[in-house]
Amino acid sequence: MAAIIKKELRTYFTTLTGYAFLGFFVLITGYFFVSQNIAGASMDYSETLIGTMIMFLILVPVLTMRLFAEEARQKTDQLLYTSPLRVTDIVVGKFIAASLLFLIGLAITMIFPFILSKYGELNVKGTVGVVTGYFLMGCCLISVGLFISVLTDNQIVAAAGTFAALFLLLMMDNIAANAPITRLSSAVFVAVLILAVLIVLYSGTKSIAGTLVSGVLCYLLLFAAYMLFPALFDSTITRLLGWLSVLNRFQNFYLGVFGLSDVVYYVTFAAAFLYLTVSVIEKRRWS
Amino acid sequence: MIEVKNLTKVYGHHRAVDNISFTVNDGEILGFLGPNGAGKTTTMNMMTGFISATEGTVTINGYDILDDTINARKQLGYLPDVPPVYGEMRVDEYLDFVCDIKKVKKSERAAMLDDITSTVGISNVRKRIVKNLSKGYRQRVGLAQALVGYPSVLILDEPTVGLDPGQIIEMRRVIKELGKRHTILLSSHILSEVGAVCDRVMIINNGKIVASDTTHNLEEGAAENIQLVKIKGDINAASQALKAVEGVVSVQESACDEEGCSQLRINTGSEDIRADIVKALVSAGIDIVMLKPAALSLEDAFLKVINGEYDMPEAWDNDADGGEELEQVSDGDERHTDEEESGAEQSVSSDAESEEE
Numbered sequence: 001m002a003a004i005i006k007k008e009l010r011t012y013f014t015t016l017t018g019y020a021f022l023g024f025f026v027l028i029t030g031y032f033f034v035s036q037n038i039a040g041a042s043m044d045y046s047e048t049l050i051g052t053m054i055m056f057l058i059l060v061p062v063l064t065m066r067l068f069a070e071e072a073r074q075k076t077d078q079l080l081y082t083s084p085l086r087v088t089d090i091v092v093g094k095f096i097a098a099s100l101l102f103l104i105g106l107a108i109t110m111i112f113p114f115i116l117s118k119y120g121e122l123n124v125k126g127t128v129g130v131v132t133g134y135f136l137m138g139c140c141l142i143s144v145g146l147f148i149s150v151l152t153d154n155q156i157v158a159a160a161g162t163f164a165a166l167f168l169l170l171m172m173d174n175i176a177a178n179a180p181i182t183r184l185s186s187a188v189f190v191a192v193l194i195l196a197v198l199i200v201l202y203s204g205t206k207s208i209a210g211t212l213v214s215g216v217l218c219y220l221l222l223f224a225a226y227m228l229f230p231a232l233f234d235s236t237i238t239r240l241l242g243w244l245s246v247l248n249r250f251q252n253f254y255l256g257v258f259g260l261s262d263v264v265y266y267v268t269f270a271a272a273f274l275y276l277t278v279s280v281i282e283k284r285r286w287s
Numbered sequence: 288m289i290e291v292k293n294l295t296k297v298y299g300h301h302r303a304v305d306n307i308s309f310t311v312n313d314g315e316i317l318g319f320l321g322p323n324g325a326g327k328t329t330t331m332n333m334m335t336g337f338i339s340a341t342e343g344t345v346t347i348n349g350y351d352i353l354d355d356t357i358n359a360r361k362q363l364g365y366l367p368d369v370p371p372v373y374g375e376m377r378v379d380e381y382l383d384f385v386c387d388i389k390k391v392k393k394s395e396r397a398a399m400l401d402d403i404t405s406t407v408g409i410s411n412v413r414k415r416i417v418k419n420l421s422k423g424y425r426q427r428v429g430l431a432q433a434l435v436g437y438p439s440v441l442i443l444d445e446p447t448v449g450l451d452p453g454q455i456i457e458m459r460r461v462i463k464e465l466g467k468r469h470t471i472l473l474s475s476h477i478l479s480e481v482g483a484v485c486d487r488v489m490i491i492n493n494g495k496i497v498a499s500d501t502t503h504n505l506e507e508g509a510a511e512n513i514q515l516v517k518i519k520g521d522i523n524a525a526s527q528a529l530k531a532v533e534g535v536v537s538v539q540e541s542a543c544d545e546e547g548c549s550q551l552r553i554n555t556g557s558e559d560i561r562a563d564i565v566k567a568l569v570s571a572g573i574d575i576v577m578l579k580p581a582a583l584s585l586e587d588a589f590l591k592v593i594n595g596e597y598d599m600p601e602a603w604d605n606d607a608d609g610g611e612e613l614e615q616v617s618d619g620d621e622r623h624t625d626e627e628e629s630g631a632e633q634s635v636s637s638d639a640e641s642e643e644e
Contacts, residue, residue, distance in 0.1 A: 007387070014375050075367065078369075079367075079371035079388075079432065084357050285336075
């Protein structure tokens with residue numbers, strides 16, 4: 001794994017991607033620092049961080065688009081997957097390398113709260129909490145980008161796909177707020193979700209009988225639940241999307257709550273996408 | 288040692304590799320020969336664990352490539368059809384990275400890389416960036432990558448593609464040299480290359496092994512025993528005289544490129560009756576301008592095998608596991624030859640003529 005981390009970091013800094021990322025990251029953070037904290041005369045550094053969220057849309061694809069797409073294009077994946085490295089090591093190594101670069105950027109911008117602390121009373125605990133949350137959220141978005149990069153051998157496609165996926169993720173609160181809240185629409189939403197899971201199940205197992213049986217079971221359960229406990233379906237969509245939302249979790253850090261559940265959520269989120277990435281690679285070899 | 292048993296790869300309805308079995312013994316260089324799209328690269332990708340087999344197993348020095356994949360890969364150096372090099376790295380950085388992933392000890396690296404780079408002839412470009420290298424050099428860097436860690440088994444997919452003639456000869460010398468220390472499986476669609484480098488050749492077509500033999504035997508097997516004789520004089524009289532010679536199986540007229548001469552192809556069976564042929568022609572009053580064996584090259588052997596006209600020699604040395612399936616092929620070939628003997632000879636004669644031109 002160390003070999004992969006070393007190589008990816010080296011590549012970031014030989015292809016200028018690393019410098020571009022760091023430069024852009026510090027520049028944007030600096031801009032928001034000036035506008036939110038200095039011009040706004042505020043001691044709350046989290047306002048700067050909230051402002052910079054939008055740049056994830058651009059910067060995460062910059063970090064992740066190359067990771068697997070370029071290996072596939074250059075056919076160097078043949079070297080990696082026939083070497084004595086486990087696929088998990090390769091995927092986690094690349095994830096750590098990208099996260100490390102993000103962490104380096106974050107470390108440089110720590111100069112801003114330091115400046116703040118010289119001119120007033122900085123809430124150190126709160127700032128550490130919100131920066132940690134910010135870092136964890138960034139890692140989650142990186143795991144999404146990594147996953148999308150493995151799906152294609154074209155960096156541009158990977159970048160555009162990551163942009164779209166992150167856009168949806170960051171918009172999720174907004175979508176949740178505007179989602180229909182009637183019980184019937186919630187039931188339909190759950191039905192569609194079940195259908196999606198069934199399709200994934202079928203493509204994984206290729207077993208029509210198994211898929212049909214589990215499908216019938218799921219829909220019977222759904223129907224029974226809808227009939228017996230209709231209260232379950234009150235604004236399900238909003239609750240589900242809100243629970244899934246990456247930004248929503250960040251709100252807790254922003255409000256100064258350092259909850260274990262939020263940390264677990266972020267770690268699980270990133271782990272799930274890393275697992276998906278490993279599965280895609282393994283599946284490709286076994287198909 | 289590499290053992291491949293009943294290896295099969297199915298893509299949808301297409302059987303890219305169809306139930307092939309073979310063994311590469313320690314210290315052997317096995318040539319893997321076949322036209323484009325025959326299944327060579329697919330087989331190699333399965334052997335290195337890059338893709339999985341639909342059926343069958345591959346064992347590298349006793350480790351199964353799928354069940355015991357990490358140990359198996361430690362035994363393995365692989366040069367894929369496209370050298371897996373990172374364009375943005377320097378050659379040294381790249382080889383260092385390969386050392387990292389193959390877990391070569393830091394203390395052994397410098398000496399190993401010096402040795403490998405001088406073996407494949409890239410010592411002078413070690414500081415250069417890979418993407419600026421020519422295709423031939425990139426290919427060599429790819430080979431150097433396969434050698435890192437001195438794996439006991441090397442799998443090389445068309446290692447001389449993209450090299451200039453001088454480099455090809457050099458690369459063959461390198462591979463022959465490596466064959467003293469490594470077990471090598473080498474694929475190619477260039478026959479002379481296999482002939483020059485390999486101890487044994489396996490020919491694959493449409494995903495099946497259609498022949499497996501030593502290079503020497505394949506050439507012998509293809510040549511049959513055809514003598515070409517160029518004469519001045521009455522061709523019918525010559526034909527008559529030759530048919531009377533004991534041991535002559537058949538006589539055919541073939542096109543002659545020289546003014547005033549005719550050429551005959553004589554199938555002489557297994558006996559050496561060249562002296563008798565000469566005597567018979569001389570006593571019939573016919574002038575002999577040339578007598579030579581219709582030497583068929585590996586090229587012809589290849590074409591004959593691909594076209595299904597090759598008689599599998601009985602003594603071909605494959606392991607018992609592959610025997611059944613290969614016997615089937617051999618049976619099919621015999622039937623084919625019996626039915627279309629004349630057709631087959633026609634094609635051989637046209638081959639020989641084109642060779643002479």
